[in-house]
Amino acid sequence: MLFGLFLCVGLASGQAVVAQDDPATIGDPDAPNSVPYAFPMSGPFDAAGVDVRNTQEIADWFRSAHADATAEAFRHWDEEEEITAVCATCHSGAGFRDFHGLDGSEAGVVDGPIRPGGVVDCGTCHDARLADVTEVVFPSGLRHPVQGVEASCMTCHQGRTSGEDVAEAVADLDLDTPNPDLSFVNPHYATAAATWLGGYGGSGYHYEGMSYAGRFFHAPPVASCNSCHDPHTLEVAFEPCQTCHLADSPRAIRIARQSYDGSDDTSKGIHSDIEANAATLLDMVKTYAAEVAGAPIIHDGSRYPYFFADANGDGAIDQAANGPTAYEAWTPRSLRAAYNWKLVTADPGNFAHNPIYVLQLLYDSMADLSDPLGVDIDAMGVRR
Numbered sequence: 001m002l003f004g005l006f007l008c009v010g011l012a013s014g015q016a017v018v019a020q021d022d023p024a025t026i027g028d029p030d031a032p033n034s035v036p037y038a039f040p041m042s043g044p045f046d047a048a049g050v051d052v053r054n055t056q057e058i059a060d061w062f063r064s065a066h067a068d069a070t071a072e073a074f075r076h077w078d079e080e081e082e083i084t085a086v087c088a089t090c091h092s093g094a095g096f097r098d099f100h101g102l103d104g105s106e107a108g109v110v111d112g113p114i115r116p117g118g119v120v121d122c123g124t125c126h127d128a129r130l131a132d133v134t135e136v137v138f139p140s141g142l143r144h145p146v147q148g149v150e151a152s153c154m155t156c157h158q159g160r161t162s163g164e165d166v167a168e169a170v171a172d173l174d175l176d177t178p179n180p181d182l183s184f185v186n187p188h189y190a191t192a193a194a195t196w197l198g199g200y201g202g203s204g205y206h207y208e209g210m211s212y213a214g215r216f217f218h219a220p221p222v223a224s225c226n227s228c229h230d231p232h233t234l235e236v237a238f239e240p241c242q243t244c245h246l247a248d249s250p251r252a253i254r255i256a257r258q259s260y261d262g263s264d265d266t267s268k269g270i271h272s273d274i275e276a277n278a279a280t281l282l283d284m285v286k287t288y289a290a291e292v293a294g295a296p297i298i299h300d301g302s303r304y305p306y307f308f309a310d311a312n313g314d315g316a317i318d319q320a321a322n323g324p325t326a327y328e329a330w331t332p333r334s335l336r337a338a339y340n341w342k343l344v345t346a347d348p349g350n351f352a353h354n355p356i357y358v359l360q361l362l363y364d365s366m367a368d369l370s371d372p373l374g375v376d377i378d379a380m381g382v383r384r
Helices: 002-008 055-062 085-091 093-099 122-126 128-132 150-156 163-170 192-201 239-243 270-291 332-345 355-373
Strands: 015-018 037-040 135-137 143-145 297-299 307-309
Touching: 085 093, 085 150, 093 122, 093 150, 122 128, 135 150, 150 192, 163 332, 192 332, 192 355, 270 297, 270 332, 270 355, 332 355
Parallel strands: none
Antiparallel strands: 015 037, 135 143, 297 307
């Protein structure tokens, strides 16, 4: 708790801002600083007597996933004793400041070394110099303009890859021929910003000749991440939704009068249509792998690279001396469908962030697989 306290305490009378990076500035309230600390101007003092004006915000943050120092997201690199540079930007507050140059280093690269154990701390979102970050570059190459704390959200929730990475990997290859040089392209986790920007952000694999919904503007009062998510607890405030939507939870909100999953049930939220179509697509990927590629596949979302070989089709992951055998019979057709499936399901809030875009990705992926599988996509009743 002290860690959060000293990062974000409100300054009381008789206290000075102390720069984190330069001890020589202690006692100088006008010194530039990256992460402010608060200390009395003189001592001795009683810590319990320090006036903390944002106690509730600190407590909310401390209980959030961003502050969970025991989570795999922050402990994964313990044995290496250094976070991989490409990962450090989002898996450590120090890495984030390094990447954006908020610590005085070159922007756009993590110089490191960044030690594990840090979290998404207060300075990740409250550093005064974050105002100087005016755009965030997405994996597709898109340079999206941002203001203030948007830079924090969009830097770390954009994913690691884009549809262009998939297109490049499968270029000029036969669609239905397994290629051992292909490996799964992982969009990563919690890809909310990628979903939100839709086709404009280019996160999904876009099939030739198809158009895709762009950024989901929703409504003016909910035009930013903090419009819906409490910045400290990360919880979603549902009350504003009820201004326009009659529902008892975010997942129960429906945005269309038609069914997308073939059920013709429009009494449920759009989340159910997306979830059903995602399940159907994964089943089709598995069927395609067994019947077309001739190499059964098993999905295990708890371990990387998520898709594993099942050569004898017994429903168990093949094992090698070094552990589970990764799936190595990808075809261009199965790889791009699996990528879109993973992108959609990697964002648990996809139904709110950009439902139309994710439904389009799911439908086009199913339609593409239906041809070699001999399935009538229209007879399935699913819609784009």
